[in-house]
Amino acid sequence: MKGLNILLRKLIKTGAGRIRFAMAIVGLSIAMILILSAVQLQSNYNELLSGSGNRDSIANFLVVNKILTDRNLKNTTLSEAEIQDIGSQSFTDAVGILHSSRFKASIQSSSAQFPFYTDIAFESVPDSFLDVNTKEWYWDESSNFVPIIVPGMFLDIYNFQFSLSQGLPQLTRDVVKMIFFQVNLYDENGGVHSMRGRVVGFSDRVSSLLVPQSFMDWANQQYGTTGNKAPSRIIIRTKDPGNPDLVRYLKEKNLATDQDKTRFSRYRQVVEMVVNISGVTGLLMLLFAVLIFTLFIQLTISSCKEEIKLLLTLGASPKQLSRFLMRQFFPSNIIIIILSLAIVCMLQYLAYRVLAGQQIYISPYISMFSVLTALFILIFIGLVNFINIRKHINYTY
């Protein structure tokens, strides 16, 4: 086989279109770098969105309510249809309703050493929307104990503002969880039902005082006035709170959510634009490069037409010749793609170093998608080369 290849190399000269070949190589290299960068950029962004940072636990859940204006005062409930519409949007993975208490309630200290009393209202959400995982989060009618989840922010306000100004001790989360207090529920006639309560967890996701759904249903039934049953707030789970569609939708429907959580939508638009421009340019260049490469192969074959004809006459098989020609042309493609991958690897590592300085953490390595894209393009180019060669050689003489 080796001897044959040496002789074939003497017969089939590939020097006929050096400039075209160089052009194809340069074009292909730039195209590969652009395409791979685009894929890498996109996967970096996805990684930032779905990575395991702290930001995420709040970022993927949005509490949504109507924007309160002078005109819709006392009319901020969300109708069944509105909730269904939100649920049917592509950016929504799940919708949960925040039920609010329709009875009066208060909590007060059960210890004389640390007296406090305050009127209070509760909300409840389906358990799957909670970011607190504790066995104590359970209530049934036989239970005289109400577990409560409070926003972590509340304790922060107490510790870093209130306690300092009032000369009260600062409290850690664990200390707060040990304090029992009395929960009073009032019926319409002013009758009081008292239970024991305790904070069992802190939520960074829902800024509300939460009780178990079962307790809320029971209490609303027992003590609820005939107030409006329709919910005013819902919580949605979404893959990407930065999704511009989501932001647009909320704006259109006059809904509000935590602005901070949707701020990524602007970044995402920029990322999308860069990815698109780079990807489309890369694809166009790839097409042109493949075209030039195809022409180069055709030129080589037609400039050796007589030799190829005689080789076939003497009994060389089209397969043998195609394999030889593939070996002449394809390795350069493999090298280009490997080099492009290496360059993108370097860029990724640089980006990792630079971004790490700004507390943005991306992988120092390129993603599987970039490698798969490179592999896919390699197969595509190989196939185009192969078909091209076979088409021009598969004759009988």
Add this chain to the structure above:
Amino acid sequence: MAGLFLWFEKLIQAMTISLHEVVPVPLKEKLLQQVSGIWNSDIVFTAPEWIKIKAPSGTGKTTFIHSLYKMRTDYTGIIKWGERDINSLAAEELAVYRQQKISVVFQDLRLFPNLTAFENIELNRVLQTVYCEKERITEMAQALGVEHIMHQPAVRCSYGEQQRVAIIRALVQPFEWLIMDEPFSHLDKTNAGKAAALIAEACKERNAGIIITDLHDDDHFAYSRKFIL
């Protein structure tokens, strides 16, 4: 069981070359007016037959060789290699036949002008699973008196030298049939004799058949049949 025997018999049987009422289209008018031992008849060549076909000028000698080797298909009738109509062969199959079963010496020799004489021969040797060793080329070149031009580009060799190179090239591959078109046209009697002896040896070694065309009668080989085109 009978089927198996039949298959086995076919396997060990050398390939036949058969012609069924073959008439080249360009010669049709002319051939209808003259009698031919080949054209428009049913003929079966069975290896290891050595066949001489004497062909006066203009009777379609080269057309015959080219048709037999499937280089042209502008004829009516059927040519078969073994059981296969050669027009039904795909490019890959054709290559296998030409590598394994049929070797050829063209009248116009068809060497690669830019390869040396040696490389021209070597190319046909390594085109398939190697049949003979590289040293055999030098031996044959010595036998035919062309070893001194082995490393010259073919284009710089004389026609007589090229003819001997083409003969050696045909002999370095396996074959069941050797088809030759005026292989000694540019050789003197002594050299033609040497070349014929080499060819005869190679064919006997392979138990192969010969089909040779020429303008005149000759006694280069012990022919089993002679035809007039």
